Amino acid sequence: MMHHTKLERPLEKTGDTGPRQNLLEHLSEEADRHFHAMLARSTAGISPAALTEAFMDWAVHLTISPSRRAFLLAKAVSKVVRLWNYALRYMADSRTEPCIEPLPQDRRFCDPAWQGWPYNFIHQMFLLNQQWWHNAMTGVDGVTSQHEKVVDFIIRQMLDTASPSNFPLTNPVVGQRIAETRGECLIDGSRNFLDDLKRLTEGLKPAGTEEFQLGRNVAATPGQVVYRNRLIELIQYSPATDTVRPEPVLLVPAWIMKYYILDLSPENSLVRYLIRRGYTVFMISWHNPGAEDRDLCLDDYRRLGITAALDAIGVIMPQAKVHATGYCLGGTLLSIVAAEMARDKDERLRSMTLLAAQTDFTEAGELALFINHSEVHFLEDLMWDQGYLDTSQMSGAFQLLRSKDLIWSRMVRDYLMGQRAPMTDIMAWNADTTRMPYRMHSEYLRQLFLNDDLASGRFMVDGRPIALTDIRVPIFAVGTEWDHVAPWRSVFKIHLLTDTDVTFALTTGGHNKGIVAPPDDMSRSYRMLSRRAYDHHLDPDNWLTAADDRTGSWWHGWASWLDRHSGAMTTTPDMGAPDKGYMPIADAPGTYVLEA
DSSP states (O other): OOOOOOOOOOOOOOOHHHHHHHHHHHHHHHHHHHHHHHHHTTTTOHHHHHHHHHHHHHHHHHHHHHHHHHHHHHHHHHHHHHHHHHHHHHOOOOOOOOSSOOOOOOOOTTTTGGGTTTOOOOHHOOOHHHHHHHHSSSOOOOOOOHHHHHHHHHHHHHHHOOOOOGGGGGGGHOOOOOHHHTTHHHHHHHHHHHHHHHHTTTTTTOGGGOOOOOOBSSSSSSSSEEEESSEEEEEEEEOOSSEESOOOOEOOOOSOOOOOGOOSGGOOOOHHHHTTTTOOOOEEOOOOOOOGGGOHHHHIIIIIIHHHHHHHHHHHSSOOOEEEEEEEEEHHHHHHHHHHHHHHHOOOOOEEEEESOOOOOOOOOOOGGSHHHHHHHHHHHHHHHSSOOOOOHHHHHHHHTTHIIIHHHHHHIIIIIIIOOOHHHHHHTTTTTEEEEEEEEHHHHIIIIISSSHHOOOOOEEEOOOOGGOOOSSSEEEEEETOOOSSHHTTTTTHHHHSEEEEEEEESOOOTTTTOOOTTOTTOOEEEEEOOOOOOOOOOHHHHSSEEEEOOOHHHHHHHHHHHOOOOOOOOOSSSBGGTTTTOOTTTTTTGOOOO
């Protein structure tokens, strides 16, 4: 439970006593928290107070900036003139260049049908309007950077809602589809909508996910659960080679996701790739917490998670040093454990790999728009009321970060054009959501996101601070180019926070698809460069110029790096250590991953 500061006020002369006043105060706080939780459910967890504060900051500063308002008026007039000049030139010559181009990542108007009249005029008007609102929301003197990003983001979402691509009468591609199918696409789209609505109301997974069965065609790499506590199952995978490297790989996924993002279909399973390269692989599978786990804390995830897994590996493979690998929040937690081990002179790690994992949260990307003191307080009351945060309650925020692709384009395709995108393994995994305990997530948001304690050397483990600068094992870090969750420039800060050798790889793709990079996919590419502990700092822009550009999956570059930091091949280890209390409990994928 969170501790609240008691209000100090004089007792009224009505016979009130200290205990009675404390009880009334407690009851009023409880009532407020219940109200906040109810409100949070209706606003997808977004604090109205935070939004109001951001828009008031923008509105007040714009009001007292007459020159800025005059500039915006001039910009509006200029854009109207540009639009009508374009229309007149188009009437004279249909090959006229458009007056504004969409942003590179905006593919809503790429179809040639958008270049014909009147759809060219409609989408050009929309893009100019969108650009003007960006000018209006940004660059206003006095507005805080956080508030500027919030108001710009919210207005962008509102404009995306009104995009001409979302409506049959203003979308020529939809119009062509309706004509070609004689309206049958709208009937198919209605069926898709009703099916999605039924699944949503009944709490079922999206259509097509049933094709991906755990243990059959995803999470199907053979292995055994060799250790279990209340928070994790530790999976040891069966060897695929006659000999293996003496250093095992421990994979630590984020607790916000099911582990099998790293063991999807056989052709894109990182686990399978590693064991075929001759590595013994262990995987942490997190328990999906419920209301009864509300008081699990961040330190429990450290002790019962990574530390317990390292202890088990140390018994199963005595004297072996570990290549510890953390993905997303799992990488952040692994950094904490590695710093603690370095502080305490625990030398069980051979290397540390961070996959799209942040250790500094001062530039955490667009996701940070939803993380401020007001927002965290709002989420805490929601989690306090139900004991956990369901990731379905967070999925709205993640989808808004890419609303053009994840919301509106999907609605146009599924409901207006009547076409279902084929379900993929990564889409099915994304629908297999997990929860986060109230206390742990509150500590994570406050200590790491808001206070940035880890990067600042204030994070406490066992009553003493840890520092990432104590880490001496070599580090391999991966960033992805289009990551909205852990922007690569934020991940890149590991160079500034550690005093050891760092190899950084920047790969194409986003937070998930960038990491899941099948080894045979030659459409992928990545850049990679190593920095020794005593080298001078290289900023991200100059790093881009200096790094080698390579074709294919970054897995190959990482595997070669692991090989260089590993010993010669040796005999394969036993599965578990039955004589020491680590008897195989169940076949992979285990039981925790099946928890709904």
